[in-house]
Amino acid sequence: MKQLVLLALSSLLSFAVTAAEVPELAPEGDAAAGEAKSMVCAGCHGADGNSATGGFPNLAGQHASYIADQLANFKSKERDNAMMYGFASVLSDQDMLDLAAFYSAKAPKPGVAQPELAARGEQVYRFGDPDRGVAACAACHGPQGKGVASAKFPSLAGQWAEYTLTQLNSYKSGARQNAMMNGVAVNMRAADMEAVASYIQGLR
Ligand code: HEC
Ligand code: HEC
Known part of the structure; x- marks a missing residue:
């Protein structure tokens, strides 16, 4: 009996080790899917991620990894913003990656300094x-x-x-x-x- 339990345990352990050794695929966003999901964002961030006023940040050309992170931070309230919480809280991880892929591929419009x-x-x-x-x-x-x-x-x-x-x-x-x-x-x-x-x- 004891041997059986040990056997079961060791096979479980070796399964866990094998699973951990399989390299995780890097998660990727789909820019086309992101574009479809960006309609709700366009009113503030612009259809192409260049917003119309300084109250709303430009997203065009921003790194995808950073955009996805910030959306997750809004959702968890680690970055506490009532407006963005409303939009981020309904996004899945995949939505965030797709939106990030879409905006990061857009060209930023140049601005000017005073x-x-x-x-x-x-x-x-x-x-x-x-x-x-x-x-x-x-x-x-x-x-x-x-x-x-x-x-x-x-x-x-x-x-x-x-x-x-x-x-x-x-x-x-x-x-x-x-x-x-x-x-x-x-x-x-x-x-x-x-x-x-x-x-x-x-x-x-
Ligand atoms: C009603 C206006 C509004 C809408 C709609 C909106 N946002 Fe925002 N967004 C904001 C504001 C305001 C901020 C700045 C928040 C702050 O000061 O922390 C912001 C910040 C962000 C940031 C952080 C940018 C940075 O440089 O750190 C990201 C990413 C973002 N929004 C993505 C989105 C996405 C994706 C959607 C659609 C699902 C969306 N937003 C919809 C107003 C909006
Ligand atoms: C040691 C590295 C480092 C230095 C030096 C640094 N930054 Fe940053 N900065 C970061 C990181 C990391 C973030 C992202 C932080 C987060 O997730 O909130 C950031 C974020 C920002 C943001 C927010 C961007 C956005 O889209 O919301 C602004 C603005 C900024 N930095 C301005 C500056 C300015 C201005 C200086 C110089 C006076 C500066 N940073 C120096 C690392 C740095």
Whole structure:
């Protein structure tokens, strides 16, 4: 009897090990399916992911991995936003991947910086504010603001300054939680946030 139980146990164990060794297929989104699912999003984010006003972020050209992550964060309320919770809470994991594939393949429309803010904005973007311990944005988001997909550093280039400023303030207050960005924003001066947000809108 004891031997039988042991036998059953060991075969169970070896099954578990084999299952764990099978490489998991990387989940993938279907951009065409995503387009069909994006109708409900278009009113705010634009039919092609370029929104009409700075109250709504552009999604066009954003990394798929980052978009899918944020949708999951809205759904779990890890990123607490009442408006997006309503839309994200009804999405399945596959819906999120499909929508992410659709928007990431769209071309972002270039924006412009306010000329009087561009010089200080560029300084903060490229070098941070060493006196206050603010890291250079370029170190993670790249010299052209395109981010790094594999590291889930989002693309910022061309994003509305209004939206960027809102997010920097949310990271500073802790309303939006991310260890890296909370550390960057906590010591930033309000004027520098405004300048760098404007510079980012002009990045392409
Ligand atoms: C009624 C307007 C509205 C609709 C419709 C809407 N969103 Fe949003 N979305 C917003 C707002 C506002 C934000 C910014 C939230 C914040 O400040 O955290 C946002 C943020 C996002 C973000 C995060 C972007 C980033 O750069 O971090 C993603 C991704 C997103 N929305 C995807 C979608 C998708 C996909 C749909 C459709 C299923 C959708 N949204 C529908 C208003 C909307
Ligand atoms: C150490 C790496 C790092 C540095 C340095 C950094 N960021 Fe980020 N940033 C990130 C990561 C990671 C995220 C995604 C965080 C999340 O999921 O909320 C992010 C997100 C953001 C977002 C939100 C984007 C969106 O679409 O919602 C903005 C805006 C931003 N960063 C601006 C900046 C600015 C401005 C600076 C420089 C003052 C900067 N970052 C420096 C890593 C970094």
